[in-house]
Amino acid sequence: MHVKYLIIGAGPTGLGAAHRLTELGEHSVLVLERNPYAGGLAASFRDAAGFTWDIGGHVVFSHYTYFDNLVDALLGGEYLEHMRIARVRIAERWVPYPFQNNIRHLPPDMQWECVQALLPGHRREVAPTNFAEWFEYVFGAGIAKYFMRPYNFKVWATPAEMMSYQWIGERVSVVNLEMVLRNLVLQLDNVSWGPNNLFRFPQQGGTGEIFTRLAARLGDKVRLNTPVAAVDPASRAVHTADGQTITYDKLLTTGPLDILIRDQIGAGPAAAMVGDGMRAAAGQLARNGVYVAGVGVNGTRDDDTCWMYFPESNAPFYRLTNFHNYSPRNAARPGHQRALMAETSWSDHKPEQLDTLMDKTIEGLVNTSMLHPDETARIASRWSIAVDYGYPVPTPGRDDALRCIQPWLEAHGIYSRGRFGGWKYEAANMDHSVMQGVEWAGRMVLGEEETTYKL
Template identity: 30%
Template sequence: MILIVGAGLAGLSAAYHLRGVPYKILEREREVGGLCRSYVKDGFTFDYTGHLLHFRQTAIKALVESLLPDQLQRHARKSYIYSHDTYTEYPFQVNTHGLPPEVVRECLLGFIATLSNPSSKPPAESRSFKQWIVESLGEGIAKHFMVPFNEKLWQVPLDELTSDWVSWLVPKPDVKDVVNGALGIKDKAFGYNPSFQYPASGGIKVLPDAFLPSVENLSYDSELVEIETGRRRAVFRSAQGERTELYDRIVSTIPLPDLVRRCVDLPASLRELAASLRWVSVYNVNLAVARECISDKHWIYFPEHRYPFYRAGFPMNFSPSMGQPGCSSLYVEISHQPVERESDAVLIERVRRGLEQAGVLQRSDELVMSDVKDLYYAYVLFDRYRGRAVQELLTELERRGISSIGRYGLWEHTSMEDAIAQGQQAAARLRMKAAA
């Protein structure tokens, strides 16, 4: 028997692709999706922050489109950065036109300076994230966007982070692109998501829900309490009490530190490795305003420290079904250390003041709905300890019959598409073992 722990996208995909092999899937919540969920409050639909579909893998794109036939709409990305009291298009490094001339000059000259003697730069894997920013994009772009924005997001000095994860997320432009961007010339799209798909109605939760007709033996309200890897037994807790499940293999999608803590017979050295893993939490502040069209954008980045949030997005611009007539809705993201906690009332007031200062909201705007979700595990920190710790943990867990997959199971920064692909790959490996 295969146990799948967690019914987020990775777990659901594993179950979907295990058809014909006995399995059980156990989920702590009373619904599937993990952070790929939506909820409705006072007639407004919100995701657990922004969840947009952009595909790099043909097979996963085809799978998702088969699960959601005629339910996805394509959007050309409208994402902007608000700094120096000015909106510029994302990504910053190729869209500095419109900023104060001295800022544009700093960014342009700084980038050009990175082009001299590239062979003297150390390999990417040995550079800190801050070094990578300065050496790849220049002092000006670092100063005016990349460093302040990422300090707000990651909540640690960027010298503490590695740069081995940035290649697919942060585009490195050519000098022509940077010059064109300084002059306001646009001749191509940049970034990993110049367009995206999003459900026409229902929010992103329709994606995990679409797996359910093909998934069997799913138990909700089933929280993993402990695993004895030697005896291949796992204990789960629900409203009805505790129950024990015997297994041949486990596919775990829960956060790697939580999984290790629940494996009661792992050596202390591995527990210490898991305890060294770091992450950042996010307050997801959702608001609805009694005014139409407060923004025509999909989302906005806020690098400056005078704003408490690093990003705000507008669900009603992904799909009109997310809101109510005569109103607008928005989600706002504030990073924080996992040990910190701020009251909802204080957060909502801070967010409102910041949005008014940025001109997104007006003093006269009426908030018709407000809500806060605290996302405890939001972004994994890629510090210098992570690589070795994760590799040792995953190798030992695999040796003991546990495959840890998904964004938090592999302790990495990946997309919904990647989670689905990892579930598919885990199922393929297990099917091969079952057939052997």
């Protein structure tokens, strides 16, 4: 079988690319997906108890008119809109997010430690060389100690000394000493920072509803349950695990870039084409895994928070989402149950026993006041998923590795995009991921420049 455009992966990037290709009149398009469902890391699942869960706390916000219009067309108005309410659990109290803008909620001694470290002569003045040094350079030693350092280790499962900081951009709110002092003295909160301050969410079906509907539009152009075994750049062919061979003119791959180099090309018919330099570059790409625990609880409580951050060690998870607040239909019995969705990372630097994480998650919910001890008897659902590829970690060697791998692939008609295909966390939100595929299609057909994914 031969197609003009072959796409590996029916996640946001692959589906976005296929959709745009068909919009542009290209119909020799095929998407191969290893799973029995579309959506990739943005898929959603309904458990046996009737709760709906995402693979982590996704929300729909956008930097792109195209993406907004696509979501509108797919959902047809069947979504809810929320103002973000986020908080940080620390010192047995809740601090509004962003933490660094709202330290007035801390105990007085912690407030002073944070403010003192921001004063002239106290903050690090030498330019940072890594993420850990950036904490103190920007936030001072106090905020670094209480939030930035412990929270980021829980998220990335990577020591901050082993990460770069140039990726940050709009991902982290930097601190302003005058604003911190003003908020302290006048007892003000600053909670509106960030691109996801206003977000949307499907009324039913979770985030995955968006991509289920997008895949349905593409019909038989999406082939599920079809994992790829090998990619042969020399013959421009993909070999599937069930014995099919599909040739192509252009290949977009949205799966993990290290697997593409190491296993799909490097262990297949074209293994000799992958030299030591490429293998070494792929080995420089770091990532974590994420365990998502969904805990459905009978009964409700008055809590309008969307999601919460947990820098302390009394809970394994770094983030918890009140998923029932995103849509009541995420609970099996809307209005009568809570859906608590917790995320815990792991890596070689931060190993976790996955088979005990559900119990530890429930213990952490009690420790952080998200569950009263009596409520554990009212748990109606325990659902979990462990994804080996959670976040691509921005390490100092990442960009050099990408500058080695990506031009080689493109010289052989292969384009790698998406959260792990592009391996750039700063361009891996849902809207970014869809638009990476859309812009790639525009480049292939119209010669347009890609602006979201750049080396």
